[in-house]
Amino acid sequence: MREEVTRTGTDAEPRSREVLRVPAFALFWSATTIRAFGSAIAGVAFQVLIVTVLNATPIEISILSALGVVPYLFLGLIVGALMDRWRRQRTLIVTSIGRAIVLGSIPVLLLLDALTFWSLAAVMLTLGILTLFADSAAQPLLPNLVPRGSLVMANARLGQSETVAGTAGPALGGALFTLLGAPILFAFDAVINAVSAVLQSRISVQEAAPQPRPRGRHIGHDIVEGLRYTYRHRTLRPLALSIHIWFLANSIVSTVFAVFVLRELDLAPGAFGVALAFGGVGGFLGALFAPRIGMRLGAGRAILLGRALAIVPWLALAVLPVDASTDLGVLLPVVSAAQFVFGLSMGIEDANDTGYRQAVAPDAIQGRMNSTIRTVNRVVFFLGALLTGLLATFLGYQPTFGVAAIIFTVAALVVAVSPLRSARHEDAAETHA
Known part of the structure; x- marks a missing residue:
């Protein structure tokens, strides 16, 4: 049935x-x-x-x-x-x-x-x-x-x-x-x-049938309408900008982390796998608690919490005095904790982030709004990965983590100083009730 x-x-x-x-x-x-x-x-x-x-x-x-x-x-x-x-x-x-x-x-x-x-x-x-x-x-x-x-x-x-x-x-x-x-x-x-x-x-x-296009309009007009809706919306604009900035920082840490751990710290592949597993545990727990956090704090503050937590592990890796000579009993907990906290931050903010924008946008523009944010994210990630090679070459791995921590901070500040900070899921849902 x-x-x-x-x-x-x-x-x-x-x-x-x-x-x-x-x-x-x-x-x-x-x-x-x-x-x-x-x-x-x-x-x-x-x-x-x-x-x-x-x-x-x-x-x-x-x-x-x-x-x-x-x-x-x-x-x-x-x-x-x-x-x-x-x-x-x-x-x-x-x-x-x-x-x-x-x-x-x-x-x-x-x-x-x-x-x-x-x-x-x-x-x-x-x-x-x-x-x-x-x-x-x-x-x-x-x-x-x-x-x-x-x-x-x-x-x-x-x-x-x-x-x-x-x-x-x-x-x-x-x-x-x-x-x-x-x-x-x-x-x-x-x-x-x-x-x-x-x-x-x-x-x-x-599914609702789409409105017929007026005479003289084509798919290009639909795309422009999606861009305008996303970047002119009172709360979606700061949300989109914050995500794009987050993706820039994420492209840096995603590109550098494996090289730093395996080459600079000289950890064995098995230890690297353990650290990544802790990231998965953090992500699972973050997603588990995300609905309760969103209900208690509101969508904006839950997203802000996730953005703020993302700063911590990379700032720690940037300033902690660790290298290949550090004892494994110290290195493995440090990199595992970094992955755990980063996974936790993503689990908390991702469900609240995606849920809020799905709730606030009308059905007729959902596809364009989501694709606008997702496409720009991919472009930013692609360019960030290219930039990372230069940063790691001229600054070193740990200073590069410091740059990423600064960019993660900017992503959090965009939420903190915008109307998105006080946005709530129930308010977005009620606009379509």
């Missing part, structure tokens, strides 16, 4: 304490969770495949990595505009089927000994485009599945499962690759995406 949720019903219903009791969201969460595990497993398999099977050069590895981001840079705004006119639910089903087909092609290429750099590049680019469409459809669809007052809880549940997938998935992927081999592993991941499509198809959502 199909589960049906109407848009009118979700806006009028009271706050739900546990969104997994909503059948439509339970199916959506299940589909998203198994797809997240599949992506984490496939990510490890792709890395092993690139290095051990293709024997790719560093330049080829860089190209393959960039292909996952390129669709966001060139198509992000266009796809976001399309998601305000297309059926988002149908898009999610089609993209899951598409991913199943593309992933299923890899075992065939391997068995035929036809996997080359160019064929794998085509696979990576196609998966990147499908992921872009899926991400652009999922965020604006969620307010159709749960009451707007429950969006923080819904995003928290999704964040928890994605954190678990991101933490456990790589280890599981490595083990499965060793036990099953690449062809069976990719076939398994194709099946996961097919199951996700089936679960997604069981939700019948009554």
